[in-house]
Amino acid sequence: MPLRLLKYGLSRDYPVSGDIPATPELKPAYDVVIIGGGGHGLSCAHHLAKYHGIRSVAVLEKGYLAGGNTARNTTTIRSNYITPEGIAFYKEGVELFERLSQELDFNVMFSQRGQLTLAHTEATMRSFHMRAEMGKHMGTRTEVVDQKGVEELCPLLNMDYGGALEILGGLWHADGGTARHDAVAWGYAAQASRRGVEIHQRTEVQGFEVVGDRIRAVKTNRGRIACGQVLIATGGMNYDVALMAGVELPIRCYPLQAMVTQPLKPWLHTLVSSVSLHTYLVQSSRGEVVIGGGSDPYQLYSTRSTLDMKEHLAEGAVHLFPFLQGVRLLRQWAGITDMTPDYSPIMGASPLANLWLDCGWGTWGFKATPVAGKRMAQTIADGRVPDILKPFALERFETFRLLNEMGATAASH
Amino acid sequence: MKLLTCPMNGPRNIDEFQSFGPVRARPDPNATADREWSRHLFRAENRRGVVVEWWRHVPSNYFFLAERDLVSNEIIRTFDASEPRDRA
Numbered sequence: 001m002p003l004r005l006l007k008y009g010l011s012r013d014y015p016v017s018g019d020i021p022a023t024p025e026l027k028p029a030y031d032v033v034i035i036g037g038g039g040h041g042l043s044c045a046h047h048l049a050k051y052h053g054i055r056s057v058a059v060l061e062k063g064y065l066a067g068g069n070t071a072r073n074t075t076t077i078r079s080n081y082i083t084p085e086g087i088a089f090y091k092e093g094v095e096l097f098e099r100l101s102q103e104l105d106f107n108v109m110f111s112q113r114g115q116l117t118l119a120h121t122e123a124t125m126r127s128f129h130m131r132a133e134m135g136k137h138m139g140t141r142t143e144v145v146d147q148k149g150v151e152e153l154c155p156l157l158n159m160d161y162g163g164a165l166e167i168l169g170g171l172w173h174a175d176g177g178t179a180r181h182d183a184v185a186w187g188y189a190a191q192a193s194r195r196g197v198e199i200h201q202r203t204e205v206q207g208f209e210v211v212g213d214r215i216r217a218v219k220t221n222r223g224r225i226a227c228g229q230v231l232i233a234t235g236g237m238n239y240d241v242a243l244m245a246g247v248e249l250p251i252r253c254y255p256l257q258a259m260v261t262q263p264l265k266p267w268l269h270t271l272v273s274s275v276s277l278h279t280y281l282v283q284s285s286r287g288e289v290v291i292g293g294g295s296d297p298y299q300l301y302s303t304r305s306t307l308d309m310k311e312h313l314a315e316g317a318v319h320l321f322p323f324l325q326g327v328r329l330l331r332q333w334a335g336i337t338d339m340t341p342d343y344s345p346i347m348g349a350s351p352l353a354n355l356w357l358d359c360g361w362g363t364w365g366f367k368a369t370p371v372a373g374k375r376m377a378q379t380i381a382d383g384r385v386p387d388i389l390k391p392f393a394l395e396r397f398e399t400f401r402l403l404n405e406m407g408a409t410a411a412s413h
Numbered sequence: 414m415k416l417l418t419c420p421m422n423g424p425r426n427i428d429e430f431q432s433f434g435p436v437r438a439r440p441d442p443n444a445t446a447d448r449e450w451s452r453h454l455f456r457a458e459n460r461r462g463v464v465v466e467w468w469r470h471v472p473s474n475y476f477f478l479a480e481r482d483l484v485s486n487e488i489i490r491t492f493d494a495s496e497p498r499d500r501a
Contacts, residue, residue: 239459250455252434253483298432301461301484306415308428341455398451 020189023201029226030058032380033218035205035241036234037061038070040358042188043373044231049195052381057197062204066185069235072335073366074258074292076271078115078176080135080142081408085391086344087138094175096370104187108179109285115176115271116153120165124275127407128171141174154270158322165319176271178282184369208245213353229380231356236336238359247350249359250397251338253301256363257294257309259332263287279316288330291317293363303334337362344403347392348385356380357394419470420477420493433467463489465498
């Protein structure tokens with residue numbers, strides 16, 4: 001047996017799969033420069049190389065690969081939004097996740113276990129009915145369940161019958177799920193670099209050479225790069241990077257705080273969130289219970305955590321599942337979210353002809369990693385914005401055509 | 414616990430306060446195009462640095478201004494809205 005294993009290990013038929021290549025020397029020019037080596041940027045790079053044959057692509061990452069909000073989010077995948085435009089977009093995102101492991105030849109551990117959102121007030125129940133009807137209309141699996149339905153879906157929940165936070169019902173979204181965030185980013189990075197995309201870590205963008213309405217070159221700490229097209233996909237840094245190009249985005253930055261408990265045996269089989277408690281929980285495949293998401297109540301560029309917010313999250317979690325009270329917290333962190341006024345992203349064109357935006361991802365970006373990358377790659381390759389992205393244009397704020405998704409999240413903001 | 418010094422109530426737990434975001438110049442309703450209205454409504458100051466913000470002490474419903482650093486979270490000073498200010 002050990003000999004056979006050794007033979008297998010040394011066989012040429014089963015070569016050691018390569019890691020992400022080390023950062024190469026910067027070339028003087030690329031067809032496409034993607035700023036931000038997180039999930040969205042890497043997904044775009046993958047789609048450009050695989051589906052559009054554009055391989056002269058550099059992904060610039062200031063820190064290390066997927067070390068920003070890709071590493072800090074709480075990995076919720078869902079499409080139970082409110083606006084038809086939003087649902088159509090996120091639905092495609094969920095569908096891409098369903099076959100992502102095959103697409104990347106990499107196990108992203110997608111687990112479509114469903115998301116249960118809880119209502120403690122009649123007003124929330126009414127909003128759930130609206131979301132369920134919109135979801136059904138758009139072809140997603142979203143339905144309102146009563147108290148009995150909630151108990152069946154999640155028997156360990158504290159229903160708090162007769163209490164101040166009695167659970168009146170829920171919004172059951174069978175399409176909802178979770179996936180391993182690092183695997184998503186690394187899968188895209190591996191596929192993209194296999195097709196010739198260069199990933200430049202520790203490469204910080206410091207400015208742009210703008211001539212007329214075009215970016216001629218990107219200035220980095222490792223030198224100047226002439227560029228055909230440029231994409232900004234830098235999460236919490238989107239406002240700053242766009243400002244370097246003279247584009248002022250309608251974004252305000254807030255920290256979003258989250259934490260995980262010590263690993264436990266599998267007991268939580270759905271994603272659970274509560275709109276009133278501003279708390280959501282998911283058990284990771286390692287057994288840790290991931291608890292989010294508290295947005296700080298004022299703008300800030302610091303990823304420090306606060307006891308106030310952690311206590312608030314713990315309170316919500318213990319209210320829903322009282323037996324968690326003795327469980328220890330293992331890690332806690334915060335990420336900078338780039339919040340837009342209508343809680344929808346900004347995707348598509350910018351005032352500059354060859355600068356494209358994949359910004360305003362606030363607290364809702366991870367679920368859109370595959371679809372945003374796919375559609376932004378299409379946009380860059382074709383030089384025009386596809387219909388599915390048009391509602392998310394930056395100009396919507398000037399034409400007052402907002403896509404209000406504020407009610408479709410349990411994060412506290 | 415982070416303290417915020419209210420000009421009226423003195424130092425209090427920041428939990429007692431509500432942020433109303435950066436001060437914005439009020440546009441002249443008779444001489445403002447849609448574009449400027451959009452800007453006024455949707456673009457608040459977000460640069461890394463010191464901003465002047467509206468805050469409210471919730472129990473006393475008192476609105477005042479604060480200068481705060483968006484990177485260090487240091488509250489530089491708080492003052493009544495009637496006082497002169499250098500920024501915004």
